[in-house]
Amino acid sequence: MFHKEGYKIILIATFTVGLGIILIDSFVVINWLNKLLAVCLLIFYITILQFFRNPKRNTQLSDNAIIAPVDGKVVVIEEVFEKEYFNENRIQVSIFMSPLNVHVTRYPISGEIKYSKYHPGKYLVAWHPKASEENERTTVVIENKVIGEILYRQIAGALAKRIVNYAQPKMNVIQGTDAGFIKFGSRVDLFLPLTAAIKVNLNDKVKGGEQIIAML
Incomplete structure (x- = not known):
């Protein structure tokens, strides 16, 4: 689950990373460099997702x-x-x-x-x-x-x-x-x-x- 404050950024990151991978695949012909750039984009994307995760917490309510x-x-x-x-x-x-x-x-x-x-x-x-x-x-x-x-x-x-x-x-x-x-x-x-x-x-x-x- 992701926090609502991250929805816009995650959407932009998804589009950017997807487009980046397409461009890398189309224009970078050196195999090792192609894979390296793709991995860097994926790491960036995973990092963005991690920033906005919103795990459920079980709060035990207590007034004191x-x-x-x-x-x-x-x-x-x-x-x-x-x-x-x-x-x-x-x-x-x-x-x-x-x-x-x-x-x-x-x-x-x-x-x-x-x-x-x-x-x-x-x-x-x-x-x-x-x-x-x-x-x-x-x-x-x-x-x-x-x-x-x-x-x-x-x-x-x-x-x-x-x-x-x-x-x-x-x-x-x-x-x-x-x-x-x-x-x-x-x-x-x-x-x-x-x-x-x-x-x-x-x-x-x-x-x-x-x-x-x-x-x-």
Whole structure:
């Protein structure tokens, strides 16, 4: 299954690769070069398909659990001052997505969207310390009655040139469902209450929509 954000790109890639193979077969007479170019086109096509895969996830709904919004590697767990919305200290948990990861963003908790804002910005590498504040990004805050408010931030990187965010203020959303997409990877930051019990460690690989990041 592929994500809807990839349909157009997959269609263009299918046409381009198909046309490319026809042209190679017609005009490249050197056998080894013909095969090499065809294989390169097929690898490119498979890579595009991989970027937009959207596997089904079995979310166990829980009002006091915060689940991973994306697949990837935990690269930050620290207490920081969050200044865009909370203006107070929060626990930041950051998940880095490589180009090989699933790129779908999923809601980490169920609840009401209290805040959703897009910020244009730079395209620093996703692990850069200033990426969370200077890169293109979207900030979303969700509230439920048990956890209160949490914030997650989709951050573009050196390769990610488009962030898709479906969250709109006053929407009621369900944990684990589709919240958006970051085209060609990057990172997502979570800002959690200081009372949250973190259930992951640095360098853990997490599975979006299923794995518990923290409990309250």
